[in-house]
Amino acid sequence: MTWATPSTVEQPLLWRWRHNALRRHSDVVEAWIVLSVWLLAVVFGVVAGVVAARATVSGYATANARAHSVSAVLTGDATTSPLARDPELGGKVWAPVRWTDPNGTPRTDRARVSPGTRSGSHVTVWTDRAGHVVSAPVSGSASAVQAVMTGTLVAPLAGASVWAVGWVVRAGLMRRRLDEWDAEWKLVGPRWTA
Numbered sequence: 001m002t003w004a005t006p007s008t009v010e011q012p013l014l015w016r017w018r019h020n021a022l023r024r025h026s027d028v029v030e031a032w033i034v035l036s037v038w039l040l041a042v043v044f045g046v047v048a049g050v051v052a053a054r055a056t057v058s059g060y061a062t063a064n065a066r067a068h069s070v071s072a073v074l075t076g077d078a079t080t081s082p083l084a085r086d087p088e089l090g091g092k093v094w095a096p097v098r099w100t101d102p103n104g105t106p107r108t109d110r111a112r113v114s115p116g117t118r119s120g121s122h123v124t125v126w127t128d129r130a131g132h133v134v135s136a137p138v139s140g141s142a143s144a145v146q147a148v149m150t151g152t153l154v155a156p157l158a159g160a161s162v163w164a165v166g167w168v169v170r171a172g173l174m175r176r177r178l179d180e181w182d183a184e185w186k187l188v189g190p191r192w193t194a
Helices: 025-066 140-193
Strands: 068-074 093-100 106-113 122-127
Touching: 025 140, 093 122, 106 122
Parallel strands: none
Antiparallel strands: 068 093, 068 122, 093 106
8 A cells, every 4th residue: 555645645735725625614714815916916016016116207208397408518627536536427527517407597516527538628517497417318218227136126126015915914814714624633632532
């Protein structure tokens, strides 16, 4: 006689939905919860990713609409000292600039320029409506890539949050099932030991 070990017994597909004398109501509930959580995680992840991507594109479009280019004059040399370099600027350095806004008011600020640019050189800077220097607008392809990356990062996080909620619910069901088994064992156990 050979005994079936757990590794040799195959569980039928969708066993929790099939009629079985040992199947409990909590097994069916758990099966539906697992299925629902997986479906909700996928749907919620995709929707959250699309919403995040659209919000990114919209944010760039709004920022681009508020920024406009002005011609400015460098009021000091763009030094190439290590202190002036900022690794986040893509090889550019901060330098003082001066320009006149559309109202005729002279303005000064610091802008990112190529290292070694001499005082008096004309450079293009981007300003907002208040006249403050802002970053150059993000181009269409760069904003599209950023939107895709944002959506790609948000989607799994949103799906994982749904999955985590489902895991907590399932853990509660497991605790309840173990309590039920414990209560039943207290009734049946003494008969076996007698």
